Amino acid sequence: MLIAKTLGQFIIEKQADFPYAKGELSRLLRDIGIAAKIVNREVNKAGLMDILGEAGSTNIQGESQKKLDIFANEQFISALQSGGECCIVVSEENDEYIYIDSEISKNAKYIVAIDPLDGSSNIDVNVSVGTIFSIYRRKSTNGKATLDDVLQKGVDQVAAGYVIYGSSTMLVYTTGKGVNGFTLDPSIGEFCLSHPNMTIPEDGFIYSINEGYYTHFPDGVKKYIKYCQVEDTTTRRPYTSRYTGSMVADLHRNMIKGGIFIYPITASAPNGKLRLVYECNPMAFIIEQAGGLASNGYERILELDVTELHQRSAIFIGSANMVKRAEEMMKSFS
Numbered sequence: 002m003l004i005a006k007t008l009g010q011f012i013i014e015k016q017a018d019f020p021y022a023k024g025e026l027s028r029l030l031r032d033i034g035i036a037a038k039i040v041n042r043e044v045n046k047a048g049l050m051d052i053l054g055e056a057g058s059t060n061i062q063g064e065s066q067k068k069l070d071i072f073a074n075e076q077f078i079s080a081l082q083s084g085g086e087c088c089i090v091v092s093e094e095n096d097e098y099i100y101i102d103s104e105i106s107k108n109a110k111y112i113v114a115i116d117p118l119d120g121s122s123n124i125d126v127n128v129s130v131g132t133i134f135s136i137y138r139r140k141s142t143n144g145k146a147t148l149d150d151v152l153q154k155g156v157d158q159v160a161a162g163y164v165i166y167g168s169s170t171m172l173v174y175t176t177g178k179g180v181n182g183f184t185l186d187p188s189i190g191e192f193c194l195s196h197p198n199m200t201i202p203e204d205g206f207i208y209s210i211n212e213g214y215y216t217h218f219p220d221g222v223k224k225y226i227k228y229c230q231v232e233d234t235t236t237r238r239p240y241t242s243r244y245t246g247s248m249v250a251d252l253h254r255n256m257i258k259g260g261i262f263i264y265p266i267t268a269s270a271p272n273g274k275l276r277l278v279y280e281c282n283p284m285a286f287i288i289e290q291a292g293g294l295a296s297n298g299y300e301r302i303l304e305l306d307v308t309e310l311h312q313r314s315a316i317f318i319g320s321a322n323m324v325k326r327a328e329e330m331m332k333s334f335s
């Protein structure tokens with residue numbers, strides 16, 4: 002059986018797309034892939050290790066951190082620190098950005114923002130979780146990189162990706178030239194190309210939203226949900242509601258089958274819950290590269306001004322025609 006191209010082979014092959022790059026981005030993606038394999042190992046045997054449950058600490062988001070949040074965070078940060086290609090790491094689990102001040106990283110030109118473990122509420126119940134990463138080139142050309150190098154718009158990302166630790170473990174990423182998916186083959190410990198040139202269907206029949214917050218949704222969201230549930234079933238069938246509590250898992254399913262994921266503003270999240278820098282922007286870059294759309298209900302996610310590390314945003318993301326329809330309702334009714 003011919004082994005599919007590994008992530009490493011693919012990255013080197015695609016190196017030609019970046020004539021000016023001297024391999025740094027390739028090495029950075031390799032470092033992220035290594036950390037993902039280590040996290041995958043722990044996720045796969047979480048029930049057998051003392052890695053389930055609460056860590057007993059709270060992050061800046063006000064969330065109680067799970068042991069796996071902390072473990073995954075440590076793995077990705079250490080892989081980025083030792084890889085030498087990254088000068089700053091931003092993480093959901095760290096209040097401030099981490100400046101990597103080491104001999105090997107002194108010429109590093111990349112900034113990495115990461116949600117080390119997405120969907121933490123699913124860990125103890127064995128439902129898919131993920132990792133999300135976003136990569137920028139620093140803007141400053143000398144001295145220490147600063148916050149100004151981090152707070153860049155989503156359109157300025159050079160790469161973004163996610164890992165889904167599901168029935169199989171996949172790494173999906175873009176460098177702005179399409180989206181490619183790699184499935185981890187545990188027998189050789191390599192991510193192998195399994196989903197080349199991923200595209201999201203223009204239309205879909207799946208909507209993902211936590212309807213438990215319905216009462217406080219903006220009217221445009223309420224109207225869109227009713228549109229999905231179809232008042233007049235003679236014209237079309239109702240959509241299917243699928244919501245897992247893990248953005249990565251919901252977006253990956255909707256990427257494959259078509260669909261829309263919505264996390265609007267709610268009473269408890271007046272600016273939205275999801276974080277712009279390490280959830281909304283990377284997922285928006287990926288989905289747009291796959292032919293979909295990502296909006297905050299009124300404007301393109303990737304164009305939003307980034308003013309804070311842990312800034313939140315409402316997000317409507319997925320199949321282009323579905324996002325357009327939802328935006329129309331937001332603009333008409335909210």
Ligand code: AHG
Binds near residue numbers: 093121211274
């Ligand atoms: P994280 O686990 O990284 O904090 O992210 C959880 C996010 C996202 O993955 C998911 O879609 C959403 O929170 C679920 O929020 P609700 O439980 O409020 O629906």
Ligand code: MN
Binds near residue numbers: 062064093121
């Ligand atoms: Mn969290």
Ligand code: MN
Binds near residue numbers: 116118119120248280
């Ligand atoms: Mn998350």
Ligand code: MN
Binds near residue numbers: 093116117118120121
């Ligand atoms: Mn997280």
